Amino acid sequence: MSRVLQSIGHNIYFGDNAFVELDELLRTTRYTGCRKFIMVDENTIKHCLPVLLAATEELADAEIIETESGEKNKSLDVCFQLWSAMSELQADRKSLLLNLGGGVICDMGGFVAATFKRGIDFINIPTSLLAQVDAAIGGKTGVDLNNIKNQVGLFAFPEEVFVAPKFLETLPPSQLKSGFAEVVKHGLIADRQYWNSIREIKKVRNDITDDIIFQSLKIKNNIVVEDPEEANWRKVLNFGHTIGHAFESYSLEHDRKPISHGEAVAAGMICEAFLSHRKLGLGRNDLHEIVSFILRVFDSYPVKKETFTDFISLMRNDKKNVKGEIRFTLLSRIGSAEVDKPCSEEEILAALAFYRLNTFQ
Ligand SMILES: NC(=O)c1ccc[n+]([C@@H]2O[C@H](COP(=O)([O-])OP(=O)(O)OC[C@H]3O[C@@H](n4cnc5c(N)ncnc54)[C@H](O)[C@@H]3O)[C@@H](O)[C@H]2O)c1
Numbered sequence: 001m002s003r004v005l006q007s008i009g010h011n012i013y014f015g016d017n018a019f020v021e022l023d024e025l026l027r028t029t030r031y032t033g034c035r036k037f038i039m040v041d042e043n044t045i046k047h048c049l050p051v052l053l054a055a056t057e058e059l060a061d062a063e064i065i066e067t068e069s070g071e072k073n074k075s076l077d078v079c080f081q082l083w084s085a086m087s088e089l090q091a092d093r094k095s096l097l098l099n100l101g102g103g104v105i106c107d108m109g110g111f112v113a114a115t116f117k118r119g120i121d122f123i124n125i126p127t128s129l130l131a132q133v134d135a136a137i138g139g140k141t142g143v144d145l146n147n148i149k150n151q152v153g154l155f156a157f158p159e160e161v162f163v164a165p166k167f168l169e170t171l172p173p174s175q176l177k178s179g180f181a182e183v184v185k186h187g188l189i190a191d192r193q194y195w196n197s198i199r200e201i202k203k204v205r206n207d208i209t210d211d212i213i214f215q216s217l218k219i220k221n222n223i224v225v226e227d228p229e230e231a232n233w234r235k236v237l238n239f240g241h242t243i244g245h246a247f248e249s250y251s252l253e254h255d256r257k258p259i260s261h262g263e264a265v266a267a268g269m270i271c272e273a274f275l276s277h278r279k280l281g282l283g284r285n286d287l288h289e290i291v292s293f294i295l296r297v298f299d300s301y302p303v304k305k306e307t308f309t310d311f312i313s314l315m316r317n318d319k320k321n322v323k324g325e326i327r328f329t330l331l332s333r334i335g336s337a338e339v340d341k342p343c344s345e346e347e348i349l350a351a352l353a354f355y356r357l358n359t360f361q
């Protein structure tokens, strides 16, 4: 049997044998005779679909809809193609869409399902670490518009989520590491003991266990269950992301090979741990522990002093700012966070200088 978590109106089944439960669900009268569609990209069709089909009888006659992978394809153009494909294949209101892929497939598939014929059922089967511990959970669906991330979308919850860690065996190492940043974040914002077990990890590929993944998605789930539509507390998940997004956007604009979301968040967490020390009294030892672990696992990003102001401008443009203030989720200690903490430009500059100093630049 798999481990089961209750989420918002649905369950999350966790374990490599979770597809037994999926097959059982598809055998219930609710899905008898219903058309099934599985959305994949060129990687998950190759690595994940055979695993899913071998583990389920009820998906043998499912239609496969393939899209091209990559953030640039998380777009309305691709949604148009997906809606059209489903129309042509005569999907009806009782049809079911199964999203088999990383965060892009889960976000876009959820959006396509939630809008097709005013909404059909969908199931998330996340196959990247980032999607398993983050994107597949919490009901945020949508696509990017003119380079603005997640500009169009809606909250829509899946019927169920099935998380099988074995999919991660074929995930490229850089993608695994990118998702690992969210695992680190979950430990830091919510659970000191869990953070201690994360700190034992020497090499992500070898040492990340099913338990580590399960606890990570459990932390995310607990937070979204408490505040599904991000009225307030869900913002705790933004730790590392305010400065992290600035690193991500800066790199996207300036580097031939931009850094991943996870690498950017890793840098952001170092800076924001420093702000936590300054503003919320995060202890020196905690700060040191965070910085040394992150720098052991993630590559550092070269940032020049002359570009600090570019980072500040990027943060100023963030749509999450309130009344012109740049607000942060900060740690009072490891395992405990507070939301909506404004920091001044001077403080942010000091955090960037701290990052530079610690990465020996
Ligand atoms: N909805 C949310 O709450 C939420 C939260 C965090 C991130 N996101 C979104 O998630 C997206 C990023 O997700 P991602 O990092 O999973 O990216 P992704 O979906 O692009 O997947 C990364 C790459 O890994 C490949 N891949 C996935 N699973 C694989 C497997 N098992 N074996 C081999 N290759 C595999 C994909 O084809 C892709 O090339 C972003 O668009 C982000 O906005 C959403």
Ligand SMILES: [Zn+2]
Pocket (backbone or CB within 6 Å): 182, 241, 261, 265
């Ligand atoms: Zn993130």
